[in-house]
Amino acid sequence: MTCFTTEDIRGDIFEAITTIFGFNILDFSPIELGYMNLKWKIKTDIGDLFVKQYNKTRYPEQMLHGLETSLILQSKLHKKGTPCPKLYSHKEKYVIHSLNGERFVLMELCEGKNIQAGTANEEQMYSLGKKIGEMHKILNSNNTVQLSLHWDVRSKENMLKNWHKRWDEAARLECTNILSNLEIQRKILEGNDLDIFSDCEKGWGHWDLFVDNILFNTNSVTAILDFDRMNFIYPEFDISRPILSCCVDNGQIHIDKVYTFVQGYREYHKLTLQKLVRSIKLTWWKEAEWVRAIKVQNSSPLKRFNEENIWIGENWDDLESIFSKLI
Numbered sequence: 001m002t003c004f005t006t007e008d009i010r011g012d013i014f015e016a017i018t019t020i021f022g023f024n025i026l027d028f029s030p031i032e033l034g035y036m037n038l039k040w041k042i043k044t045d046i047g048d049l050f051v052k053q054y055n056k057t058r059y060p061e062q063m064l065h066g067l068e069t070s071l072i073l074q075s076k077l078h079k080k081g082t083p084c085p086k087l088y089s090h091k092e093k094y095v096i097h098s099l100n101g102e103r104f105v106l107m108e109l110c111e112g113k114n115i116q117a118g119t120a121n122e123e124q125m126y127s128l129g130k131k132i133g134e135m136h137k138i139l140n141s142n143n144t145v146q147l148s149l150h151w152d153v154r155s156k157e158n159m160l161k162n163w164h165k166r167w168d169e170a171a172r173l174e175c176t177n178i179l180s181n182l183e184i185q186r187k188i189l190e191g192n193d194l195d196i197f198s199d200c201e202k203g204w205g206h207w208d209l210f211v212d213n214i215l216f217n218t219n220s221v222t223a224i225l226d227f228d229r230m231n232f233i234y235p236e237f238d239i240s241r242p243i244l245s246c247c248v249d250n251g252q253i254h255i256d257k258v259y260t261f262v263q264g265y266r267e268y269h270k271l272t273l274q275k276l277v278r279s280i281k282l283t284w285w286k287e288a289e290w291v292r293a294i295k296v297q298n299s300s301p302l303k304r305f306n307e308e309n310i311w312i313g314e315n316w317d318d319l320e321s322i323f324s325k326l327i
Helices: 006-021 061-079 122-140 156-172 176-191 237-247 255-265 273-290 300-314 316-326
Strands: 025-030 039-044 047-053 103-108 203-205 214-216 221-224 231-233
Touching: 006 025, 006 039, 006 047, 006 103, 061 122, 122 203, 122 214, 122 221, 122 237, 122 255, 156 176, 156 273, 176 273, 176 300, 237 255, 237 273, 237 300, 255 316, 273 300, 273 316, 300 316
Parallel strands: none
Antiparallel strands: 025 039, 039 047, 047 103, 203 231, 214 221
């Protein structure tokens, strides 16, 4: 039987949870954050839990092995004390299958709240830097095998080809603001080569550390969420992404909050000015294609990522000066 509606999928997954784990689901509420995958908070007779369905279009069967690896690493981090959800497994797998072929994950529901982008305070940023530094140490301290990168930096030629398509699109639609931002991108792309990323370190990283995936209390991180994208890549993404998400506000960056993040991260890893600036530029290079007249998704996170990318572009030549007080 194929599940066609949200209600069908939910019923199928909830029945599997009850059958496999033996506890009763007393109540539930849907969670709207995210893209395509269905999510619920559930109240059970053993406590509150979180359920996430993996959409078959977004996560085809060939992606499940990588997803399982990510969840294994999440479980390892939880056992080592990283604030992230405890996972439930079935038949030694964290990706669980329902009777009708739905794939889902079940984990504890963590305390804390999401914050609005750009609004973290200094104590929260110190805690976040410390927890990310600790996470990187757990994941990468004993790596003896260099795996193939899940993603690598796109060539300058490829970036410029993509840029021309976006420029033509914006010109056709007469989007003057986008054209202005794309002109800044052109100057950056023509003036830089991939050698600016030649010293990027390779290793395991979360790769999706923006405010939707972090829970806070008043002065600290309570949980890091959504490890689905974790992969062998450039861990520097986990430095720039939370800094941009938490500290850029109304076209300005709160340098005092960046400072406390850096201090927390440095409790576990060296973080030089050069590495910090490189990480910011790496995220710009990865996300430059999202600045366009027609957005692939009409989503709040994508709009925010565009704002951050524009801020980096406008300050590209001044990043060393902006962050120099952190050393």
